[in-house]
Amino acid sequence: MATVIAIANQKGGVGKTTTAINLAGALAEGGSRVLAVDMDPQANLTVGLGINLGHVERSIAQVLGEDHVAMPAIVVASPTERIDVAPATLELASTEVELFSAIGREFVLREALADGGIHEGYDYILIDCPPTLGLLTINGLVAADGVIIPVQTQYYALKGLTALVKVINTIRAKLNRDLRVLGLLPTFYDGRTVLAREMLEELRELGDHHVFNAIVRTTVKLGEAPLTGRPITSYAGSSEAARTFRELAKEVVELGQA
Amino acid sequence: MATVIAIANQKGGVGKTTTAINLAGALAEGGSRVLAVDMDPQANLTVGLGINLGHVERSIAQVLGEDHVAMPAIVVASPTERIDVAPATLELASTEVELFSAIGREFVLREALADGGIHEGYDYILIDCPPTLGLLTINGLVAADGVIIPVQTQYYALKGLTALVKVINTIRAKLNRDLRVLGLLPTFYDGRTVLAREMLEELRELGDHHVFNAIVRTTVKLGEAPLTGRPITSYAGSSEAARTFRELAKEVVELGQA
Ligand SMILES: Nc1ncnc2c1ncn2[C@@H]1O[C@H](COP(=O)(O)OP(=O)(O)OP(=O)(O)O)[C@@H](O)[C@H]1O
Ligand SMILES: Nc1ncnc2c1ncn2[C@@H]1O[C@H](COP(=O)(O)OP(=O)(O)OP(=O)(O)O)[C@@H](O)[C@H]1O
Ligand SMILES: [Mg+2]
Ligand SMILES: [Mg+2]
Secondary structure (H helix, E strand, C coil), X not given: CCEEXXXXXXXXXXXXXXXXXXXXXXXXXXXXXXXXXXXXXXXXXXXXXXXXXXXXXXXXXXXXXXCCCCHHHCCEECCCCCEEEEXXXXXXXXXXXXXXCCCCCCCHHHHHHCCCCHHHHCCEEEEECCCCCCHHHHHHHHHCCEEEEEEEXXXXXXXXXXXXXXXXXXXXXXXXXXXXXXXXXXXXXXXXXXXXXXXXHHHHHHCCCCECCCCCECCHHHHHHHHHCCCHHHHCCCXXXXXHHHHHHHHHHHHHHC | CCEEEEECCCCCCCCHHHXXXXXXXXXXXXXXXXEXXXXXXXXXXXXXXXXXXXXXXXXXXXXXXXXXXXXXXXXXXXXXXXXXXXXXXXXXXXXXXXXXXXXXXXXXXXXXXXXXXXXXXXXXXXXXXXXXXXXXXXXXXXXXXXXXXXXXXXXXXXXXXXXXXXXXXXXXXXXXCCCEEEEEEEEXXXXXXXXXXXXXXXXXXXXXXXXXXXCCXXXXXHHHHHHHCCCHHHHCCCCHHHHHHHHHHHHHHHHXXX
């Protein structure tokens, strides 16, 4: 059985896609087989892992929508060894509207992943969520065993945490008893600024949840890697950012064995 | 008649709220009366302009929802002279769901702004949109005369522009004939990196739309200002960021007279 991890935060631009791609890179480098699922109509994960959107005929939109295409039928290999992608396209935005009136609408992704041997083929399934708390993110959280919450070391990002944690608690109570918060991942950290240090301190003082030891610092390399369609572990394997995601992967693996 | 400007981009974290608040600051400093409308359930604009969310009893959610409260009834003064706020609360997320089945659902904000003398009381109405292309953003675009699109000088942000421009063109054709793109605003620019310079170049080469001369550089001061509830023009009036938003305000005023 694969471990399913959602990467979620309704605050925009906090590094959800960057975390999904580079955690996948570090896990794959360590020998794990990873399926990266793109639940965001922006399809940044799909593009960031080197898939040409123009070549994607069927995507998550067809799996979740009325066509009920089986998940294995849409999965494509990425250019990075041991990483496959369940791609998104823009059409996914209208699928979310279709889901509103569907029966069992929160379980559609969970059921699709339980289908056709997906779990046997992978060690980890990572789900990249869009910047909302709508049905696409809820499907990601219902399908997951654990959730990683990237939190920018900025004021608005910290303010938004309470709302997200409430939604996660509601999902655990009503839809997915196993869902646990694996941890909060500090992102866009710039140790030279007092703001980042204060926000990191505040994040750690919240106390309710584990804060990963791995801290993702601001670095242009994480902005460059998506142009190559490769995770940081292949684009800049000896960089600090690559080391950070290897550290995160190690923490995630250890948490899974707990 | 007030000039209504939406600040929109479905890509998360590109500086929509930062642009709305600080453009409001620069316009108000120049003597204009500004109403800042928060259409994002995250309520970052409301908080960033110094309104205490705990004290907000009625918000945009009540104006757009079934209660049909009049817009003037929810507007509150901000601590900054000549800036008022139409606040959001988390409830706004469920209002978006209610709107799905409402008649004329795309025009609700436009009609609410046409109500009760709002236009006479202000020179500018700025609308901060959430990071989606759902009904809340569509309402913002239908209510607006012009739209400012903040675009991070990063790869994913540029990729997402085509989808946004298509939606804007559809809205102009079907719902709001006057809507025009005032310009693309480069944000999070760090001139020391090749990436930012390349992305800025690419943005300018797209050619379809005006790119503002004002370029918002990465600066910790724009991350600090929200903690004070004041725009950058009061928090750090002599900073480069304040000068940038004054320049943007000047360009916006000139475009309005064109
Ligand atoms: N630590 C970092 N340093 C520098 N740039 C980064 C870092 N992390 C992410 N980026 C870049 O910042 C942008 C925002 O990150 P990303 O797209 O991963 O956030 P997101 O939370 O997935 O956004 P959205 O809410 O739109 O889905 C991207 O262009 C990415 O390449
Ligand atoms: N030029 C800048 N330099 C440094 N920090 C910035 C800059 N612009 C914005 N920020 C900070 O970066 C974060 C993201 O900006 P902001 O919240 O305005 O983006 P947004 O597009 O409104 O996000 P969302 O998609 O969640 O609505 C905020 O914490 C803000 O304070
Ligand atoms: Mg993303
Ligand atoms: Mg915002």
